[in-house]
Amino acid sequence: MGKKTITGKYTVSKEDYKQLTALAKEGITSRQEIHKLNEDISLYKKQHIDCKYELRDTQSAYAALRRSCEPFLQALKYFPQFAKGFAEKIADLLEHREVQQKKEREEAKRNPHRASARRQDDQDLER
Numbered sequence: 001m002g003k004k005t006i007t008g009k010y011t012v013s014k015e016d017y018k019q020l021t022a023l024a025k026e027g028i029t030s031r032q033e034i035h036k037l038n039e040d041i042s043l044y045k046k047q048h049i050d051c052k053y054e055l056r057d058t059q060s061a062y063a064a065l066r067r068s069c070e071p072f073l074q075a076l077k078y079f080p081q082f083a084k085g086f087a088e089k090i091a092d093l094l095e096h097r098e099v100q101q102k103k104e105r106e107e108a109k110r111n112p113h114r115a116s117a118r119r120q121d122d123q124d125l126e127r
Contacts, residue, residue, distance in 0.1 A: 010022065066073075076083040 072083060
């Protein structure tokens with residue numbers, strides 16, 4: 001584009017000038033887009049690192065859980081009926097506890113004074 005004159009300056013035609021200004025405008029608007037993309041890259045790098053740490057923590061928690069459940073898994077392998085009965089009994093106890101807590105909450109709504117006295121009695125029995 002453009003031609004060099006005798007004095008060393010460049011001259012451009014009208015068409016070349018329009019093309020150069022269009023390219024300059026595109027370059028200026030691209031700077032903002034490049035800046036935004038660089039910010040996005042930084043954000044995604046941080047998220048990647050956070051996910052990596054979260055995955056590592058989850059894997060170590062899973063390994064610890066697996067180690068603590070190993071006796072039950074062994075029992076399940078060698079005594080499946082016993083392990084199944086044990087798991088069912090635990091589920092029944094948890095369900096019974098949940099039902100009891102639900103009843104206590106409903107009773108506390110109906111009679112707050114009586115519920116607090118019952119809780120105090122329960123605490124005294126635990127001691």
